[in-house]
Amino acid sequence: MKTARIIYNPTSGREAFKKELAPVLERFEVAGYETSTHATTSEGDAINAARTAVKRGFDLIVAAGGDGTINEVINGMAEQEYRPKLGIIPMGTTNDFARALCIPRDIKKAVDVILSDQSMLLDIGRVNDQYFMNIAGGGKLTELTYEVPSKLKTMLGQMAYYMKGIEMLPSLKPIRAKIEYDGNIVDEEIMLFLISNSNSVAGFEKLAPDAKLDDGYFDLLILKKANLAEFIRIASLALRGAHLEDSHVIYVKAKEVKVDTDEKMQLNIDGEFGGMLPGEFKNLQQHIEFFVPDKFVESQKS
Known part of the structure; x- marks a missing residue:
């Protein structure tokens, strides 16, 4: 069975993702993922959570939150030799990156994108010691x-x-x-x-x-x-x-x-x-x- 780690901001989108967490987990389990979660508690927490997920060899990381949460997850992954595939569930105000990737704001439809298993290698930027x-x-x-x-x-x-x-x-x-x-x-x-x-x-x-x-x-x-x-x-x-x-x-x-x-x-x-x-x-x-x-x-x- 493949493994997935969902890193989510519990306060994003008026806590909408937290309310839908149980059915999201069920969908990942049905799709063949042994799935666990990490709810962020402070600034920078998602960086450490992503690093831990990489270290443990997860097949998939899902970032659920706004652009800030996605940025932190990427900063936790970018320097690692092994980098799992990354899925996005947009829950922020602007969701610039999700919009650029044409990912729907609807939670169910965003999960559909991840479970469709279509992926692409994309660019990221580095400035000084940040990504x-x-x-x-x-x-x-x-x-x-x-x-x-x-x-x-x-x-x-x-x-x-x-x-x-x-x-x-x-x-x-x-x-x-x-x-x-x-x-x-x-x-x-x-x-x-x-x-x-x-x-x-x-x-x-x-x-x-x-x-x-x-x-x-x-x-x-x-x-x-x-x-x-x-x-x-x-x-x-x-x-x-x-x-x-x-x-x-x-x-x-x-x-x-x-x-x-x-x-x-x-x-x-x-x-x-x-x-x-x-x-x-x-x-x-x-x-x-x-x-x-x-x-x-x-x-x-x-």
Whole structure:
């Protein structure tokens, strides 16, 4: 019998997964998995839980929670020589990575994806001594993903981010940065930078429209110095994916990126605070095997 370890955040999604745990376990058992669980209790707990699952040789790890939980599980797996296949049950507010993988938010349908046994080796990113599966970035506006109170996210969902973003607009200012990517250098004042592994960033699905999760490249987006009116205009363009041709935007593909700044700039890793810059980013091509639905497989071919 195969073995599975479900690592879940009991508070995500208004505790919806915890309420459905018994039927989920039954489905895995019927499918031939001897299944056990670990409920996270604090920040970083999922990292240790994933490391333990790898050490014990589980065939499958399932991460049930938001992007933060998935990020921690990946950080617990990424450095290991043996890495089990990874399934995702999205239970967070934004679920950027699950959206990029076309995994349904419905628990039963997400389990269907895992038990269909279709998987692909996908890229992850490394920055300094941390790993990310979806996005890393810097700039004041990138901080809103972890500055929004969790209760407000639970109550308002995606709208909470928009409200916080509007609140932060007056405080936005450019910072001089030196960004090196695959032998090229950008050295000027910027509003923000995003290093994306997928096309789904903070709920926007068109910020990096050409992103592929298995090609070994990041999609690097840099927003150069802009005044408030220009910034709002570009943000409006980004909602419909029309921002890439704007003169304030640099959009390229890169395998490795280095970022340093004249002033302090926080690093956002998969929607959470990841320390301070500088940072060295490297794409680890096809590093972890994820269970994915047919829709995602087809999207990677186009």
